[in-house]
Amino acid sequence: MALLQISEPGESNAPHQHRLAVGIDLGTTNSLVATLRSGEAVCLPDEQGCSLLPSVVHFDGRQALVGYEAQVLLSSDPLNTIASVKRLMGRGRDDVKRLGEVMPHEFVSAEDSAALRIRTAGGDYSAVEISSEILKELARRAEQSLGSDLAGVVITVPAYFDDAQRQATRDAARLAGVNLFRLLNEPTAAAVAYGLDRDADGLIAVYDFGGGTFDISILRLNKGVFEVLATGGDSSLGGDDMDHALGEWIIEQAGFTDIDALLARRILSAARSAKEQLSSAGSTTIRIEAPQPWQTEIKREQFEALIEPLVKKTLSACRRAVRDAGVAKQEVAEVVMVGGSTRVPLVQTMVGDYFGREPMNKLDPDQVVALGAAIQADILAGNKPDNEMLLLDVLPLSLGIETMGGLSEKIIDRNSAIPVAKAQEFTTFKDGQSAMSIHVVQGERELVSDCRSLARFELRGFPPMVAGAARIRVTYQVDADGLLSVSAQETTSGVTADIVVKPSYGLTDTEIESMLRASMEHAREDIELRMLKEQQVEARRVIEAIDAALAQDGSVLLDENELSQIQLKRDELQAAVGSGSTEELKNLIKAVEDVSETYVARRMNASVQQALTGKQIDEVDV
Amino acid sequence: MQSPELNQNYFELFGLNPVFDIDCVALHAQQQRLQAVYHPDRHVDADDQKRRLSVQMASWVNQAYETLRDPVKRSRYLLEINGVSLPDDSATTSDAAFLMEQIDLREAVDACRHGDNGLERSQDIEARLEQRADQLAQDFVEHFSAQRHEAAIDSCRKMQFVQRIQQQLAELQFELEET
Numbered sequence: 096m097a098l099l100q101i102s103e104p105g106e107s108n109a110p111h112q113h114r115l116a117v118g119i120d121l122g123t124t125n126s127l128v129a130t131l132r133s134g135e136a137v138c139l140p141d142e143q144g145c146s147l148l149p150s151v152v153h154f155d156g157r158q159a160l161v162g163y164e165a166q167v168l169l170s171s172d173p174l175n176t177i178a179s180v181k182r183l184m185g186r187g188r189d190d191v192k193r194l195g196e197v198m199p200h201e202f203v204s205a206e207d208s209a210a211l212r213i214r215t216a217g218g219d220y221s222a223v224e225i226s227s228e229i230l231k232e233l234a235r236r237a238e239q240s241l242g243s244d245l246a247g248v249v250i251t252v253p254a255y256f257d258d259a260q261r262q263a264t265r266d267a268a269r270l271a272g273v274n275l276f277r278l279l280n281e282p283t284a285a286a287v288a289y290g291l292d293r294d295a296d297g298l299i300a301v302y303d304f305g306g307g308t309f310d311i312s313i314l315r316l317n318k319g320v321f322e323v324l325a326t327g328g329d330s331s332l333g334g335d336d337m338d339h340a341l342g343e344w345i346i347e348q349a350g351f352t353d354i355d356a357l358l359a360r361r362i363l364s365a366a367r368s369a370k371e372q373l374s375s376a377g378s379t380t381i382r383i384e385a386p387q388p389w390q391t392e393i394k395r396e397q398f399e400a401l402i403e404p405l406v407k408k409t410l411s412a413c414r415r416a417v418r419d420a421g422v423a424k425q426e427v428a429e430v431v432m433v434g435g436s437t438r439v440p441l442v443q444t445m446v447g448d449y450f451g452r453e454p455m456n457k458l459d460p461d462q463v464v465a466l467g468a469a470i471q472a473d474i475l476a477g478n479k480p481d482n483e484m485l486l487l488d489v490l491p492l493s494l495g496i497e498t499m500g501g502l503s504e505k506i507i508d509r510n511s512a513i514p515v516a517k518a519q520e521f522t523t524f525k526d527g528q529s530a531m532s533i534h535v536v537q538g539e540r541e542l543v544s545d546c547r548s549l550a551r552f553e554l555r556g557f558p559p560m561v562a563g564a565a566r567i568r569v570t571y572q573v574d575a576d577g578l579l580s581v582s583a584q585e586t587t588s589g590v591t592a593d594i595v596v597k598p599s600y601g602l603t604d605t606e607i608e609s610m611l612r613a614s615m616e617h618a619r620e621d622i623e624l625r626m627l628k629e630q631q632v633e634a635r636r637v638i639e640a641i642d643a644a645l646a647q648d649g650s651v652l653l654d655e656n657e658l659s660q661i662q663l664k665r666d667e668l669q670a671a672v673g674s675g676s677t678e679e680l681k682n683l684i685k686a687v688e689d690v691s692e693t694y695v696a697r698r699m700n701a702s703v704q705q706a707l708t709g710k711q712i713d714e715v716d717v
Numbered sequence: 718m719q720s721p722e723l724n725q726n727y728f729e730l731f732g733l734n735p736v737f738d739i740d741c742v743a744l745h746a747q748q749q750r751l752q753a754v755y756h757p758d759r760h761v762d763a764d765d766q767k768r769r770l771s772v773q774m775a776s777w778v779n780q781a782y783e784t785l786r787d788p789v790k791r792s793r794y795l796l797e798i799n800g801v802s803l804p805d806d807s808a809t810t811s812d813a814a815f816l817m818e819q820i821d822l823r824e825a826v827d828a829c830r831h832g833d834n835g836l837e838r839s840q841d842i843e844a845r846l847e848q849r850a851d852q853l854a855q856d857f858v859e860h861f862s863a864q865r866h867e868a869a870i871d872s873c874r875k876m877q878f879v880q881r882i883q884q885q886l887a888e889l890q891f892e893l894e895e896t
Contacts, residue, residue: 247761320749411895414894475758475761477762485756485758487756514757514775514776572776574757696770699771703755
């Protein structure tokens with residue numbers, strides 16, 4: 096039910112059937128999809144019984160190949176096969192230049208679009224489109240294995256993802272045609288997977304050491320409410336660095352001098368497999384076959400000496416996060432381990448020593464994020480009306496605005512609880528100025544050039560005044576997914592401008608629309624009919640919701656006149672449900688919503704009043 | 718009707734008396750109760766209008782919480798809702814002795830970077846700052862309740878000074894612990 100539905104925590108909604116919801120971990124190397132089966136979160140395997148889907152996509156003009164089928168083509172057809180697309184999400188040309196060495200692709204940007212595309216034999220594709228192929232594959236797997244349509248999904252993102260990267264992920268979901276309930280931070284998902292919401296209240300540290308990134312988050316649990324107190328980490332520190340450290344040791348030991356790409360690859364792969372061996376064995380043999388055959392024994396202690404500086408770096412980030420959270424590390428009650436690199440024993444011991452307790456590692460560190468996302472998706476789908484779990488997140492990076500001299504002035508500080516809205520006033524610096532350019536940036540650094548540029552827009556057409564007389568109020572609003580919209584108003588004249596921040600490198604809404612339309616045409620669906628059906632469903636939902644609401648408290652919260660106006664619009668909608676066109680239904684639904692706007696606000700307030708005082712609405716003095 | 722409206726002040730929203738000394742545990746508990754009602758996750762299936770409203774309400778609760786949680790912001794806000802506006806952020810106190818003390822403290826903080834026992838010395842300063850902050854908060858409460866608004870504004874600004882040095886000191890202590 097949509098309109099006017101107030102769900103009290105712990106109070107059950109109108110009874111409804113179980114709705115299918117899944118959690119998706121859209122990873123750099125691998126992706127997973129999980130759901131709840133008889134109350135337990137499980138990853139859904141493919142037909143071969145494999146849960147992991149390699150995040151690799153291949154395009155050759157026919158249908159895109161995703162996963163293992165694409166992965167085998169990585170070496171034979173590298174230009175048309177894309178791996179690690181997550182690194183490109185929300186990124187522009189400059190960012191990609193830095194990645195240029197490791198990505199063999201030709202990047203193109205169309206004239207009418209800011210989004211970068213990868214050129215393949217099957218056409219040019221943006222990171223959003225490539226990710227949407229992975230999402231489609233996982234959604235297909237879920238629908239096949241669960242035997243029904245998905246009501247919605249929760250997709251996880253690194254806590255460190257900035258606005259552009261989150262927006263790109265949301266766009267990919269839209270393009271894949273899945274209903275995105277929520278973007279969820281990976282560490283929060285991990286804590287949920289361990290069922291810590293059912294445990295005693297306390298502080299939780301989530302230590303997420305993956306292949307290429309490190310994240311640490313400090314969470315507080317209080318009566319089913321997860322609150323992210325602080326997040327931190329290093330976006331370029333991961334298990335790959337361990338492989339490199341060991342690789343350098345191999346080069347030194349073997350005395351290799353002339354290292355070409357092939358040898359480098361062999362060294363790294365030997366290092367990786369030695370690292371994995373040493374997680375269970377005390378020593379192992381490193382073998383390089385060709386082009387220069389060489390082998391040696393390595394003990395776990397030797398390996399640990401090599402990687403200790405890396406683990407120390409992660410602990411330094413832990414200390415900072417603990418401090419940002421305003422807590423003492425002794426207060427941390429649980430430490431949750433996530434990511435493949437936490438399989439390394441030295442990581443387990445050093446993290447355990449730092450926090451002074453045994454880390455939690457019972458769940459597969461590769462699956463834990465997807466499992467937690469599945470639990471959250473199930474709750475958001477309304478399948479557990481009694482569950483009081485609520486996730487309160489913080490903003491991972493400060494949001495600022497460019498001021499004179501190329502400096503960034505922070506409007507919303509990092510680690511602020513979201514959703515959040517903040518406004519700040521600025522003024523003109525030239526006489527007669529009638530426009531102002533607004534540059535939105537994200538990051539902690541003082542200089543705008545060191546921060547990430549999210550968007551630029553202009554407020555135009557306010558009356559010219561002497562310098563310093565105009566009052567320009569800039570408002571930043573961040574929603575629960577961490578996505579930003581900005582508005583600006585010159586308050587003396589009332590001139591306004593606003594934008595939903597479309598990152599400078601993102602796709603425009605029109606682009607997404609046209610991609611969506613194209614994909615719908617391919618599906619040979621009768622779009623018109625489908626839209627009409629959707630509107631009819633929506634209309635019935637609105638009527639049902641308003642009837643339920645009016646029956647509950649219509650006579651308490653509305654006077655007679657207000658009540659009859661709402662009734663009138665509701666009846667008009669009811670009359671049109673069977674016969675009206677899509678457009679007519681849309682307008683009539685809007686009319687009902689408009690006329691009941693005040694009512695919605697009053698119901699919300701009344702329900703808060705109730706939450707605060709425990710009083711029933713009908714006991715409140717009218 | 719006694720239902721809360723958006724023109725409520727933050728204290729009213731949280732069901733607290735509009736005074737400086739508030740129960741921070743109750744504040745936190747109330748924040749979570751309010752978010753349990755307003756947070757967008759509780760309205761996933763609602764229509765756009767309702768979802769927008771929920772984002773606005775949840776933002777409002779968060780802003781109220783952040784304001785009341787921080788002693789400096791809380792004191793400014795108390796003055797504000799009593800019709801006393803603080804003219805300018807950059808305005809400073811005219812208390813010369815206080816300013817001298819602040820300069821001394823700042824230099825002492827910087828000095829911890831050099832020489833031995835930096836961390837121990839910084840902890841002494843930390844204790845001094847904490848004492849100073851408590852005393853200024855007390856001053857504020859007295860001036861505010863006696864409606865000496867100019868003096869209350871002055872205490873509020875001084876609290877802000879001390880808070881900034883406390884932040885600098887915390888940053889420095891972190892660096893010292895790292896090395």
